[in-house]
Amino acid sequence: MTELLSPVSSPDVITPYAEKQSIKHWEKNPSPVLKDANAAVQKHFRKNSHVINIAEGNHFKDGVFLAPEFSGRQVLRIGQRRGEQDWFVRGGSAHNVSFGIIEIRDSETGEVKLLNVAVKPFKQTAKGIIEIKNTLKVLDRGFKTVHPICFISEEDSGFLVSVARTDTKTLDSEPWSQFHTGEFLAKTYFEQLIHRNAVLLADLHASGIRHSDPQLKNFWVTPRGNVEGIDWEASTVYPIPVSEESFLTASMDDLPTYFYSLCGISPREDEQRSSSVEILVGTRDKRWQQFNDLFLRFYSLRAFERLLDDFAIEGDRLIELFNDADNESQLQEMLKTNLGI
Known part of the structure; x- marks a missing residue:
């Protein structure tokens, strides 16, 4: 048998x-x-x-x-x-x-x-x-x-x-709630996963591949901790060399999709946005700048402004988080400007 x-x-x-x-x-x-x-x-x-x-x-x-x-x-x-x-x-x-x-x-x-x-x-x-x-x-x-x-x-x-890959887990199936325990190991682990996800997206973009639906469920983690993309139905593969202008214009909606997915992973509503932003900002090791360099620079300012508008209801909490983290990055200034603070 x-x-x-x-x-x-x-x-x-x-x-x-x-x-x-x-x-x-x-x-x-x-x-x-x-x-x-x-x-x-x-x-x-x-x-x-x-x-x-x-x-x-x-x-x-x-x-x-x-x-x-x-x-x-x-x-x-x-x-x-x-x-x-x-x-x-x-x-x-x-x-x-x-x-x-x-x-x-x-x-x-x-x-x-x-x-x-x-x-x-x-x-x-x-x-x-x-x-x-x-x-x-x-x-x-x-x-x-x-x-x-x-x-x-x-x-x-x-x-x-x-x-079939029986040895992988999609990012949304990871035990994200562990992040909220405040344990250093858990926070570091999830920061690393998100950072590896950013590296993958940056490599895809550099190769002219737009995923178009970058939700956490569309990426999986291998036993060695590598992040790989799946579900390419909505993706676009551009000819090489890639036209940066056309790529950025077409991918304007991708950034909000990614962040919404990231902020929906917490089982508790009051922790969803702040915890997710804390992962991205990186209160240790200055990972936020790396994430910004790898991922956000591939998206237009309009996409980022749209994202901030959608997060406006959480503006006070985000600023409080940044203050607690003593993070004076360019993102904080953009948040203040776009939220009218």
Whole structure:
């Protein structure tokens, strides 16, 4: 019996794959957009010496996806084997991802290999195709992220199948409440995580990649403490060299998105904003200046002013925090100016 490694998120529902997903047998020709994805994925993985299977057309039978590009040599079975049935594990993550295994069998040798996979549903096939293409572009520019395996299309919806990472945690799943205990170790740890997140965003920007949805749930931490980006559906990958002006204009909304996500992580409303700002300001090691140099300089002043306007209701508390921290940075002056203090 094959056992699946523990998924990233604990499953909240376990049902037979066929009943849960109700994927129909295809009788129509694959759509042009799916063919487009096929070409994009195959090009990337062949270039990197990987085998890729795209399930499309009438190639779904009894839970097995057969990819015609390889003349029947590769067969994919999605599910988690428990006894005599294939089961599909529903995850509880923010991305509505499910987890299972892919069984790759060579029809000539009979050799079977099992791979842990994550399956992300898309209500619209086109959006899934966009995520595949953007993910491959991010990989091509040297960044670590999820590795797509195939896209399964069901009429106008579909599923993106990627290699599952069972050893990572998204930033929003970290025990952020520990930060509020005031322990030095906890504060230092979270400051380091946010700083590493800033380094990643700066590197992405320098490579012409705009994430566009930089919420904490869209970044994960590896066992070695590295921060990597995921969920590239809304991202934009600009040609090199990057036009700084167009990049800054397009990314004006990204900064508030990031800060809102950061300030929503505390379980207690009265601690949300002040604690998050304290992380960013960095009452030790002058991390705020580093964060500003790495991250904020990639965004326009208009974006920052908009952020401050949204935080105006907390202005007194923020200034009090800065005074307590004895921080006389340029940010404090901007806060005073924009809040009319």
